[in-house]
Amino acid sequence: MSALLPPPTRPRIAIAGIHIESSTFSPQLAVAEDFEITRGDELFSRYSWIDETWSQAIEWLPIFHARALPGGVLERETYETWKSEILEGLRALGKLDGFFFDIHGAMSVVGLDDAEGDLITGIRSVIGTEPLVGTSMDLHGNVSHELFEGCDLLTCYRMAPHEDALESRRRAMRTLALRTLSGLGKPAKVLVHIPILLPGEMTSTRIETAKRLYARIPQLEAQPGVIDAAFWIGFAWADQPRCKAAVVLTGDDADVIERLAMSWAKEIWEARDEFEFVAPVDTMSGCLEWARTAHRPTLISDTGDNPGAGGANDTTCALGELLDFEPVMSGDLTAIVASLHDAESVRAAIDAGTGAVADFVVGGKIDRRDPGPLPITARVQHIGTDPLGGSTAVLKVLRDGHDTGLTVIVTERRKQYSDLESFTRLELDPTATDIVVVKIGYLEPDLYELQRDWKMALTPGGVDQDLIRLGHMKIDRPMVPFDENVDSVQLRVITG
Incomplete structure (x- = not known):
């Protein structure tokens, strides 16, 4: 055997x-x-x-x-x-x-x-x-x-x-x-x-x-x-x-x-000089002016504070411009800001309760780039939870006691709104909204299919698309796009 x-x-x-x-x-x-x-x-x-x-x-x-x-x-x-x-x-x-x-x-x-x-x-x-x-x-x-x-x-x-x-x-x-x-x-x-x-x-x-x-x-x-x-x-x-x-x-x-x-x-x-942005770019105010007559739904990427690339998710440049944008503040146009990482405002919304009107100071608590924290009066439209964002509140901004067209999402934790389900979970419909501002760079597939017009706003933040504005000090030089006249660079093979 x-x-x-x-x-x-x-x-x-x-x-x-x-x-x-x-x-x-x-x-x-x-x-x-x-x-x-x-x-x-x-x-x-x-x-x-x-x-x-x-x-x-x-x-x-x-x-x-x-x-x-x-x-x-x-x-x-x-x-x-x-x-x-x-x-x-x-x-x-x-x-x-x-x-x-x-x-x-x-x-x-x-x-x-x-x-x-x-x-x-x-x-x-x-x-x-x-x-x-x-x-x-x-x-x-x-x-x-x-x-x-x-x-x-x-x-x-x-x-x-x-x-x-x-x-x-x-x-x-x-x-x-x-x-x-x-x-x-x-x-x-x-x-x-x-x-x-x-x-x-x-x-x-x-x-x-x-x-x-x-x-x-x-x-x-x-x-x-x-x-x-x-x-x-x-x-x-x-x-x-x-x-x-x-x-x-x-x-x-x-x-x-x-x-x-x-x-x-x-x-x-x-090909170093051939690369271009994946969408048209402008300042945030320029994007809003363009959005007056753009196809709906119109998406604007708040690129400088994209949490999907490392942004703090609480800069208020985009929100500040919207608060000064009369078509939205008058209610002629509707807009969603998705989103601001602001646990303090979420707690205040939960304390106030759904349907309540309260004063909030939103955003700018982590990344204090101008304009910093912004005061708003808003109705708590919805309170929910998100697998990534945690407790979440939807705030309908008021002016002089009346509804504006502006809705702001605040989250307990950082959250990138890159898919349709993230909105519908909060009983929001971006397809029926005129302007949707998302803290993202290039659009992920859901939003890319949803938009009918799209621009990227070159906003400030930890992932600013304007790299020169950030002020790199330790990268190797010369480097495109930081230096001009770099045609003489010699590439080198490293073997292993």
Whole structure:
């Protein structure tokens, strides 16, 4: 009778990461309470493909993941606590074949200029140099030298808006799994930094020029010897040396990927003056004047305070202009401001009760850029809750005791109003509203389909589209659009 053979050993790949996009120009720190924390098998909820055949060939070992809405710089003590938990979890696992680094790529931490680089360096100090490390990032992340050195397989989203975020994460995990199973070892990789730093609203893949540049990826990946091609636009609202565009190619033919990476990087560099905003832009007052006769519903993006990119979500530039805009204040036109992060005003609305009229001082409590906190008298039209925004109040602004056309949403926590359900949950109908002002940059799919006319207001805030106005001090120079006459820049291939 033959002896029973032991079952085959599956490769062991650990999973961990911290996922946030941080504006260093926002006055609000990110804290632990801003994050959704998952540990152990709970992490599998992020990976709906975990039971697919290729994935079942791997023993996935999830440790820790923290994810938050984009915000400010993460407080150092919280970061160090989570970093220690990740490193201790890795030590407890022993020898690994691989590691999946589940990150955004634009996290900032107090006192660190390269948080992801610091984290992957710590991880490598525990797992060693042999395990394959893969990562999937937002295309608005940054690829520092340290991050590039610490990872073997790097990729990022290929769409902005990020409709392919899940697809990109699956692609990265599958590539890592199949490469580990193949036994082929580490691929060659090349990085080319490009001295361009542009806001995402100038690099949407819905329009040229980004549309054309990202369309190159299938052609590059079809070349023999290429595993993956990735292009990071970079994160414009952090002031750090790593903030810049980058391309990374991985593959098994070092000469091919080096040649292709340099050619692609040169194509991007030569297109540096071709990028345009995804929608017409104007001042907030200019947008309102235009909105008098625009098609309905009319959407205006309050771009400088977009919480989806790290804004504090409480600047009052847009609201201040609306309070002075007679067509809305007279009630001839209706408008919704979505929204202001203002827990104090939410509590006051709850105390007053639905239907009550009360005085409020809204916004400007965190990011005090002009005009700062604004007094309004309003009727509490609705009180509700939101999975992200928490307790929420809808305030109908009054003037001289009469209704105006202006409605303001105030939320307990920061909240980006990017989908129709967020409005209907509050019994609001943006399709029947003349002007909808949202703290967002380019419109996510729901709002993009809803609008019949759209402009982006170049408002101040932690994610100001006017990068020069923000005052970067630590980025590498020269850099487009901060410097003129940069035609002599020499691109350089970094190999790994």
